[in-house]
Amino acid sequence: MSILEQQYEALFTPWKIGNVEIKNRIVMCPMGGTSLFGWFELTGCHFDKEAAKLFLERANNNVGLIIPGIAPLRDTFWGKWLWQNPKMFEDLAVFMDEIHKTGAKLFIQLTAGMGRSWAITDSIVPLHKNAITRKLIKPVLDTSHELASPSPQPSRWAHDIECPEITVAQIHEIIEAFAKTAKLCKDAGVDGVEVHAVHEGYLLDQFAIEFFNKRTDEYGGNFENRYRFAAEIVKAIKEACGNDYPVSLRYSVESKMKGFCYGAMPGEDYTEVGRNMQESERAAKYLQDAGYDMLNADNGTYDSWYWSHPPMYMPENCNLTDVAHIKQFVDIPVVCAGRMNPEIGAKAIADGKIDAIGVARQFLTDPEWVTKLLENRTQDIKPCICCHSGCFNFSSCKGHANTQDLSDTMGLARCALNPETMQSRKYHLEPAKKLKTIAIIGGGIGGMEAALVCAKRGHKVTLYERSSTLGGVFIAAAAPSFKEKDRELIAWYIRELQKYPITIKLNTEIKSVASLSADEVIVATGATARKINVTGAETAIEAIDYLLGSCEVGENVAVIGGGLTGCEIAYDLYLKGKHPTIIEMQDDLITTKGICLANTSYLRDFFKTNKVPVFLETSLSQIKSGSVELIDKTGNQFTLPADSVIMSVGYTPAPIAAKGKHIHVIGDAAKVGNLRTVIWGAWDVCMKL
The missing domain is CATH 3.20.20.70 (Aldolase class I)
Incomplete structure (x- = not known):
């Protein structure tokens, strides 16, 4: 060994719960949306074949004990009790025979x-x-x-x-x-x-x-x-x-x-x-x-x-x-x-x-x-x-309950990074009926995911990246100390690409898709930072430049924009011993749908506990040397000291070509979103090529 x-x-030693022996010490914990009796089902609870497929695949991959997600004792819709549905338990018995063939054990969680x-x-x-x-x-x-x-x-x-x-x-x-x-x-x-x-x-x-x-x-x-x-x-x-x-x-x-x-x-x-x-x-x-x-x-x-x-x-x-x-x-x-x-x-x-x-x-x-x-x-x-973007994206902000769309709330336990999870009927890989040459422009997460999907389907893929490394804007997103898993993800992609016959051309900028000899072109060129037209804006530091460490910042830093990126920058600044101040035009921090309350409440509570100044319903009017001029919701103008100003006010898609018959635009180049929209969007396109 x-x-x-x-x-x-020690993980692979047996143990017992009562008289039941478990073959190893790894427990697949329950997650909302993985109930074998369905989750938030409008038609009432039933044996969920998609969840069963999820668990059987994990059981075949050496997990010791599986505990599916919560099963409400009473259906959320129509109010029928679980014990009143004998057919569901007959299906469960057949499934348990399959689980036990793998050597795994399974407990049902009831709430x-x-x-x-x-x-x-x-x-x-x-x-x-x-x-x-x-x-x-x-x-x-x-x-x-x-x-x-x-x-x-x-x-x-x-x-x-x-x-x-x-x-x-x-x-x-x-x-x-x-x-x-x-x-x-x-x-x-x-x-x-x-x-x-x-x-x-x-x-x-x-x-x-x-x-x-x-x-x-x-x-x-x-x-x-x-x-x-x-x-x-x-x-x-x-x-x-x-x-x-x-x-x-x-x-x-x-x-x-x-x-x-x-x-x-x-x-x-x-x-x-x-x-x-x-x-x-x-x-x-x-x-x-x-x-x-x-x-x-x-x-x-x-x-x-x-x-x-x-x-x-x-x-x-x-x-x-x-x-x-x-x-x-x-x-x-x-x-x-x-x-x-x-x-x-x-x-x-x-x-x-x-x-x-x-x-x-x-x-x-x-x-x-x-x-x-x-x-x-x-x-x-x-x-x-x-990230919780696919598995548990219940989001909330001031004046709102769960802001997620009901259809999204009903689809928990999916994964931003793995579209096949709990969605295997929608997302799955099949060999391409006609093999093609495919050019992918942009080596960020979207471009790399597209390259892997196309290569796995048998296409001949060339990936073009204008910089000297793969990762795109996600390199900046992964830079803070608390993003170690993001950095591991980039490294995983780079290693994974080497397993397939994908041609990677770094330091190669494509200015026109007409220059490419390919059956299909995928544009994954990302987005560019938005600008605020205020006096002194040219002296501000762009969020990406800060994250990449290409600009020095002073002790007192004004972060313009209280979305997720702005809040993470402020959090990073605080951890580095700086004194950030967040300025946000909305009435709360991180008001975007799809960002889990577990994530956003941590940041809000952290700023509250550590007395990080947050100015809501406040806009930037001017950047001066050593200060910023702000306007609150009442129209009152005031000044805050700021050695440095970091702009985090969103992004605009930057495709190098428009969508066409054989041109496909994915990721932030199509619509600015998150890793989930980038990866799932890549699959939406690449499954059809």
Whole structure:
């Protein structure tokens, strides 16, 4: 065994959850949208063949334990209970036979509900607010059930909506549904179930946390009452399925909350208003004694969402210290999730600090990553960059609930970097019917992705890049210290291109497509930075120039533009010891759809916690030597000191040729977007060539 393999050896040892043996210590964690019973299905829940295909491919690639995404016990639409759909469980039984042939095990995750954390969309908000429309749509979508919480309180997503208090009768109905559904899962050959969740601020967690639970009955008040709901669920499941049937619990060690919609930063000294470590030590033991056989653990709530769904700004293994601590208070296995690094995770397992690592989004990006780890091919693993653009793009800003389009919200668990994930009917590779010569202009992510897709289909590909290296504008995007996964992605692309007969011509600028001898031309020349027509604009530093390190900046830096790039630049400046100030014309930072609230709330909370000045609804009127002139929403003009000014006000497509019969424009050259639009757009074109 090589030195590299020895680093991961502990990951590939067997362990047990109750009496069920798992072949290795890698757990594919649940992700919204990967439920085997469908996700947010208008036609009601059914056995989801696309999710089944996803899991079977991962099972064939050496994952130990699979836990699909949450399955609401009651259909979101039409209100039918899962246990009332026997056909679905018959299909599940056939699927479990296929899973078991691979040596993998699978638990089904069942949820009591989301309560105030239900990601109500902007389109649903007005329907819920109006009593008449709420009554009319109730047979189809009962928002009062979906939003039902321990006590009346504002929705996490729409603060002007009050979530109703769940009744004791509803609680008992949910407990009964857990037992009935778990029994059907067991009869279908499912290896265990996971209860969702005293975790992430979902319904059971809201009951457990005194900050949210103001009840005065047997489900509120003291410690035992607040954890009663979760305890009664596992007891009901054990009564229905037997004491030897494994039941896992999704569990947040600490809430990492400073207040309503305000989370704690890593390493921050703060006062916990949710579940603190002292209570967690007691709760973990209490829940184990109630009957739970495993804790699938991390940290956080929807108010500190970046702990549960860590963006690239959070450190790797961000929950490991807390999860390892809580393992000391229980005798059951403990899994740790949250940007887990396999090498660090393996060492923690070997040292007895945890029992397994939980990994989620990496499975969406590269279904074969565990196999590649086993075969000592770590450089072949396509890295997840923690962008959430495809897998969990619930976005929100001031005055809005979940701003994502409903159609997009219904399609979670896709991947910005891998279009085939949960979309295999739409995106798939087939050999080209007619082989062609294809010229691709631009060696950014879009151009490289197009080259790979075309080459895999059998076309003869030449990729032209005017600079001396591949990566395009993504080189600048990947420059900050917290973008290490972005840099790994560029390196992965460059290595991957070498595996195919693709001709790469660097330092070659194409000024006219007429000069190319090709059957098809793909234009992937990106975009150019927008300009602001104000006095002194010529002295400002463009965002890309700053990110590439080609310009020095002073101590006090005005960042013009509070979109994602501007906020990341301000964050980078702060980490470097500078003093950034953000100027944004909108009424909130990062108002663009499709950027996950876990990502945006981290940046907003970071700036708030560290007192980074943010001027909203404010425009730039002039740049002077050592200062900027600004105008607020009332028309008041004022001056701020600024040694340097960085412009981050968006981009304009810059194609070198227009779309034509044999000319295809992709990526930012077609429409400025993000990595998801760039990569998926490349597939949209290249699949048809």
